[in-house]
Amino acid sequence: MLDHIFLTVGDLERSIAFYEAVLPALGITVRHDYDGKDGHPDLKGFGAKGRIFFWLRQGVPAPATVHVGFVAHSEAEVKAAHAAALAAGAEEIHPPGPQLHYDPRYYAAQARDPDGHSLEFVFKSWQHPAVDA
Structure with missing residues (x-):
C-alpha cells in the first residue's frame, strides 16, 4: 500500500483549484500546506481520515510518466x-x-488533469461493498 505520492505540476495554483474541485467527490476533503525547508520543496497536500497522501509540487511536469488511480467507493x-x-x-x-x-x-x-497527467477514478466492487452502484 502506498503512503503518499508527489505530483509535479506546472502551475501550482491552477492544479490546487482543479484538485479542490475534483477530489471531494471521492471523499478527499482535507487540505494541508507544507512550507518546504532544508532543501525540501513546498507541497500542497490533499487527504482524508487524518492522512495527507496526495501532494502537489511546482516544477516541470512529466505527464507521460504518471498515472494516478483514485479509489472510489461506488459507481456513483x-x-x-x-x-x-x-x-x-x-x-x-x-x-x-x-x-x-x-x-x-x-x-x-x-x-487528464491540466498538466496532462492520467487520472483514473476506480470502483472495484470486490474490494468495496457497493453503496449505490
Whole structure:
C-alpha cells in the first residue's frame, strides 16, 4: 500500500483549484500546506481520515510518466469525480463504465488533469461493498 505520492505540476495554483474541485467527490476533503525547508520543496497536500497522501509540487511536469488511480467507493463516486474533473477543465480519456478488459466488476473513468497527467477514478466492487452502484 502506498503512503503518499508527489505530483509535479506546472502551475501550482491552477492544479490546487482543479484538485479542490475534483477530489471531494471521492471523499478527499482535507487540505494541508507544507512550507518546504532544508532543501525540501513546498507541497500542497490533499487527504482524508487524518492522512495527507496526495501532494502537489511546482516544477516541470512529466505527464507521460504518471498515472494516478483514485479509489472510489461506488459507481456513483466514479461518475461524480469524472463529472467534476470535466467541469474543472480535464480532458476525457474514457467515460465511466465497466472495464471489461480488466474484470467485469472493475468500474472506472479516466481523464487528464491540466498538466496532462492520467487520472483514473476506480470502483472495484470486490474490494468495496457497493453503496449505490
